Amino acid sequence: MNNLQALVRPNIFRLKPYSSARDEFTGKAGIFLDANENPYGSLNRYPDPYQRELKAKLAAYKGVNPANIFIGNGSDEVIDLAFRIFCRPGQDKALSFSPSYGMYDVAADINDTELIKLPLRDDFQIDTAALSPYFNDECLKLIFICSPNNPTGNCMNAADIDYILQNFKGIVLIDEAYIDFSEEISWNQRILDYPNLIVSQTFSKAWGLAAARVGTAYMNADLLHFFNKVKAPYNVSQVNQEVAMDALDDLATYEQNRTAILQEKKRLKAALKALNFVRQIYPSDANFFLVEVNNANEIYQQLIERKIIIRNRHKLVNNCIRITIGKPEENQALIKALQGLQAEMMV
Ligand SMILES: *Cc1c(COP(=O)(O)O)cnc(C)c1O
Numbered sequence: 001m002n003n004l005q006a007l008v009r010p011n012i013f014r015l016k017p018y019s020s021a022r023d024e025f026t027g028k029a030g031i032f033l034d035a036n037e038n039p040y041g042s043l044n045r046y047p048d049p050y051q052r053e054l055k056a057k058l059a060a061y062k063g064v065n066p067a068n069i070f071i072g073n074g075s076d077e078v079i080d081l082a083f084r085i086f087c088r089p090g091q092d093k094a095l096s097f098s099p100s101y102g103m104y105d106v107a108a109d110i111n112d113t114e115l116i117k118l119p120l121r122d123d124f125q126i127d128t129a130a131l132s133p134y135f136n137d138e139c140l141k142l143i144f145i146c147s148p149n150n151p152t153g154n155c156m157n158a159a160d161i162d163y164i165l166q167n168f169k170g171i172v173l174i175d176e177a178y179i180d181f182s183e184e185i186s187w188n189q190r191i192l193d194y195p196n197l198i199v200s201q202t203f204s205k206a207w208g209l210a211a212a213r214v215g216t217a218y219m220n221a222d223l224l225h226f227f228n229k230v231k232a233p234y235n236v237s238q239v240n241q242e243v244a245m246d247a248l249d250d251l252a253t254y255e256q257n258r259t260a261i262l263q264e265k266k267r268l269k270a271a272l273k274a275l276n277f278v279r280q281i282y283p284s285d286a287n288f289f290l291v292e293v294n295n296a297n298e299i300y301q302q303l304i305e306r307k308i309i310i311r312n313r314h315k316l317v318n319n320c321i322r323i324t325i326g327k328p329e330e331n332q333a334l335i336k337a338l339q340g341l342q343a344e345m346m347v
Contacts, residue, residue, distance in 0.1 A: 075215030
């Protein structure tokens, strides 16, 4: 990429990264007296800083080259690293759309970077006409596109994303945390077409490993170089790498759980539709629904009293709640509670 030097913070461009013992000797068999590890135990060795075994499995499954994969401590690490690599604190800017994922705001604040929030259109798609003037802002380094979007659930139009990738000279980070629930093709298939594209995904949602903290990002090798330089040397623990590999070795369980969730999604949608205080269920490519109701605050409170926790998104989208698809019995309990509220005319 010809303008990478103009995009990367100068101190990061120059940065000489920490060289760990596991960087300097990468062979397997031998006597390891190089890293001040304890010779006893089962988790006594530092893990592979580049997670090569996990990347090989993931690459085969995703149909990408391992050299184009970054593994993070959750995909939230990828978001934070993007700010740290590209945005000079107090000077550069990033842009996201609203409503969208709250971590972009927090990561921007932590990194002392202004985050421009451009409202999505009424159909929750990107207003490209409103966006394009920002392309001329030399301090705008980073655009976040969440697709499928949290909390609205929709994928962004591919033509709009193509337009942004072709016309914006900075970095475009497409957050695909929910892509595994969608029929859409991942943008990770396009990383070699677009040198400014980063696609993040996660093991936290469809793979059922939120507790493990394993996120992934796909990008061309020139960009990846900077992520490897800036990350903590051992950012993904051995335990985390192993559970992610176990998940990739057991695709049957992954498929079974994903199918169960998608089946429940249909059932939950039909049941929600039948409630008279439900005004609208937005189309969802994810494992949740954004639902417009008569009184979001009241429903949220009433459900809490019944020990059912949903997300009140009223402040982001008027009278909207976000409901995650649970197990059949959990969804049934929710439906029953909502039917009860309707019968008692509490909402
Ligand atoms: C849940 C979620 C993530 C996942 O973050 P992890 O750090 O990988 O757990 C990322 N982006 C969005 C939009 C999400 O909703």
